[in-house]
Amino acid sequence: MTPAAAKRSAGLLLFRRVENGVEVLLGHMGGPFFARRDAGAWSVPKGEYGPDEPAWDAARREFQEELGLPPPDGEPVPLGEVTQTNGKIVTVWAVEADLDPATVVPGTFTMEWPRGSGRVQEFPELDRVEWLDTNRARAVLIKAQTEFLDRLERHTH
Structure with a gap:
């Protein structure tokens, strides 16, 4: 894939200061591929753009x-920005804010599931959203996106 053809995503990483440092708001990716995964299944809320x-x-x-x-x-x-292993270039801004994850109403996507079944099902883009301290976030975040945590920590110290 040529660099010009690389897909691009952009997102917001919310953070809040807590007694022991900083927490970030991350989403667990929805759908059947990530249902039983934790490590590498969390992401900054983001999406593709043209x-x-x-x-x-x-x-x-x-x-x-x-x-x-x-x-x-x-x-x-x-x-x-960072480049994920799939070649997607992700650009992120951090915003200091608080938000109650219980108020989230995730968007959805549809896909054939199980594959080859002819059945189209709807799944949430994010099946849960949580505040995580940066150590926990680093353990579950898509690997390339952990760089955003490093950059945020430099900003908040």
Whole structure:
């Protein structure tokens, strides 16, 4: 895949300061492939965007689509981009905010499941959303996205 053809995603990483440091809001990916996985099955709320949409606008739109809530106000902290093992380039901003995960109404996607069955089922984009301390987040986050935690920690110290 040529760099020009790489898919791009943008997202918002919410963080809050707690007594022992910082917690981040992550989502566990929905659908049958991730149902029984923990490590590598969590992600910053994000989504793909095209070349005509600014990454910041996409990050805010995708937050709304994935969590069903408006993106919080707050000073965005650019955390840059990383390239995941699938070649997707992910750009993330951190925003200091608090949010009750119980208020999340995740977006959904459809896919044939089980494969080859002819049955199309609907699944949540994120099947749960939780505040995690950075050590726990580092253990379960998609590997390439852990770089965003390093960058956030440099910002908050």
